[in-house]
Amino acid sequence: MVKFEDVWLRYRHPARQGDAEAEALRGISFEIPDGGFRWLTGPSGAGKTSLLKLIYLAEHPVRGRIEILGTEAAKISRRDAALLRRRIGVVYQDFRLLPQLSAYDNVALPMRLARRNETQVHADVTEILRWVGLEARLNARPDELSGGEQQRIAIARAVVARPKLLVADEPTGNLDDDQAFRLMHLITALNQLGTTVVVATHNTELVKRYPAPRLDIEHGRLTHAD
Amino acid sequence: MRTEPRHRADYLGLREALGDRLLPVLVAAMSFLAALAMAGALASATLAARWQQDATAQLTIQVPQPQAPSADGKTPRLAAVLAALQAMPDVASPQEMSPQSVSALISPWLGADPAALGLALPGVISAHWTGATPPDALGPALAKLSPGTLVQTGALWAGRVAALTTSLQGCAAAVLIIVALVAAAVVAVATRSGLAQRRETVTLIYALGALDGDIAARFAARITLLTFAGAAAGAVLALPVLAWLAALAAPFAGPAQIADSYNLPPALLIALPGLPVVAAGIGWGTAQLTVRGWLRNLP
Structure with missing residues (x-):
């Protein structure tokens, strides 16, 4: 379950202290049940990425209560927070692939951090790379891949460890329609297997094609929550 | 492939x-x-x-008026002190320094022929102390045989060396x-x-x-x-x-x-x-x- 209760987020702007515009999120409350799917929609700068950062524990709220996968975020130790992050798959808007690693090693990273054995790593990484259509590029470095290929590697990395919660920030932004729908198939398949999914997008076609409850955000406020 | x-x-x-x-x-x-x-x-x-170790073990014994009779009145003071040292178990290899050696030792201060100055030079005996405790009682014991006898060790230098170390x-x-x-x-x-x-x-x-x-x-x-x-x-x-x-x-x-x-x-x-x-x-x-x-x- 993902639960937000009156959550506020403010980024540090030393030159603009006290300015209300420094607040990225204001009084956000919603709840996503285990295995739920939510589109997170809104214009650029509305606060979608900030909300996702709170979900994958990359930011602390200044106010409010956040519960992720049954754990209250403010009350866990650093170690437990790290272990919780391992149960969350994240697709970043800018991919964030490690340039010094091959596609294979990038995808394998979450499993190796979780100390899975190499036999299992090999089997799962090979399978997911085949699924995203990049089994022939496993030794390529990110700078040798196209934007679409990098995005598919980023998605493969997010889902390879079978996370309980998948958070994706514009995951189809660099993909053509075919690739985008193919990846949405993967995400919905994961969701049907029990993974809770939150996908931020402003691709209305995608939202229409995969109807699901929405969280609409504008100027840091939730304007609609199914 | x-x-x-x-x-x-x-x-x-x-x-x-x-x-x-x-x-x-x-x-x-x-x-x-x-x-x-x-x-x-x-x-x-x-x-x-x-x-x-060397400094504290080295003994230098000065016997003034070495040829004057000792306390028993039978032997010269230098010989009496030398005999007493030879009889002590904690003293090793006592040796009388020859007048030439003594002259050479003090020549930087008194010149090449100190005897020419008419000074009464003391007899000097060198020895090694092998006892476990400091030779504090040695001087008074020898002074009974030969009044004015001085026993010098390197204890002062040893202390300075210890501080320097x-x-x-x-x-x-x-x-x-x-x-x-x-x-x-x-x-x-x-x-x-x-x-x-x-x-x-x-x-x-x-x-x-x-x-x-x-x-x-x-x-x-x-x-x-x-x-x-x-x-x-x-x-x-x-x-x-x-x-x-x-x-x-x-x-x-x-x-x-x-x-x-x-x-x-x-x-x-x-x-x-x-x-x-x-x-x-x-x-x-x-x-x-x-x-x-x-x-x-x-x-």
């Missing part, structure tokens, strides 16, 4: 981020200085122990502490530089669920390797310099050491291999603290 993945274990890319030669070179310099400081401390302690060892310890602190500072700077270079990578690994300890261990392993290698190089480079210094110091350490001029003290040969281990420990600990402190700034 099936493509096999080529795995890279160094996923933080620390071989590049912490790959320059500056850290090992600086640690080698620190290790070199530490080796010299340790050698100085050990050498001063060894020489001081020897000098103290303590000072030298204190300086060496201070040098070692400063070297260790500078080495730790150098490692901290190198680690922070590596963190700055790999900021994006480290924050991503952290976001994927790496524990603070995992990330710190990666940095610490790399730093430990570099500091060990640097310190080992410094210790090896110090060896010829230490051997040269040992050869210079050999005449002060006695005949046995002159024969083996280039032999380093066993304690130093045991301590030198410990330098890379200590440096690696400083590197490991400093890297751990630096990385963990840096990670504390992440949410």
Whole structure:
């Protein structure tokens, strides 16, 4: 379950202290049940990425209560927070692939951090790379891949460890329609297997094609929550 | 044809981020200085122990009016004192110094022929004290046979040598502490530089669920390797310099050491291999603290 209760987020702007515009999120409350799917929609700068950062524990709220996968975020130790992050798959808007690693090693990273054995790593990484259509590029470095290929590697990395919660920030932004729908198939398949999914997008076609409850955000406020 | 993945274990890319030669070179310099400081401390302690032993054991007995009758009135004072010393179990090899030797000894002050000045020179006996306790009772005992007899030991000089040795060892310890602190500072700077270079990578690994300890261990392993290698190089480079210094110091350490001029003290040969281990420990600990402190700034 993902639960937000009156959550506020403010980024540090030393030159603009006290300015209300420094607040990225204001009084956000919603709840996503285990295995739920939510589109997170809104214009650029509305606060979608900030909300996702709170979900994958990359930011602390200044106010409010956040519960992720049954754990209250403010009350866990650093170690437990790290272990919780391992149960969350994240697709970043800018991919964030490690340039010094091959596609294979990038995808394998979450499993190796979780100390899975190499036999299992090999089997799962090979399978997911085949699924995203990049089994022939496993030794390529990110700078040798196209934007679409990098995005598919980023998605493969997010889902390879079978996370309980998948958070994706514009995951189809660099993909053509075919690739985008193919990846949405993967995400919905994961969701049907029990993974809770939150996908931020402003691709209305995608939202229409995969109807699901929405969280609409504008100027840091939730304007609609199914 | 099936493509096999080529795995890279160094996923933080620390071989590049912490790959320059500056850290090992600086640690080698620190290790070199530490080796010299340790050698100085050990050498001063060894020489001081020897000098103290010699100084406190050496006895010089001055007998005024050596030919005057002793207290028993039968033998001259010098002969009586010499006989008494020969009978004492804690006194070894008492020998009367010839008048020529005494003249030569005091010639810097009284000229080549002190007898020409008409001064009454005392008889002088040299001996070695082998007793476990200081020879405090020796002077009064001899004075009963020959009034005015003086017994001198090197205790005063031994005390001064001991104070000097303590000072030298204190300086060496201070040098070692400063070297260790500078080495730790150098490692901290190198680690922070590596963190700055790999900021994006480290924050991503952290976001994927790496524990603070995992990330710190990666940095610490790399730093430990570099500091060990640097310190080992410094210790090896110090060896010829230490051997040269040992050869210079050999005449002060006695005949046995002159024969083996280039032999380093066993304690130093045991301590030198410990330098890379200590440096690696400083590197490991400093890297751990630096990385963990840096990670504390992440949410």
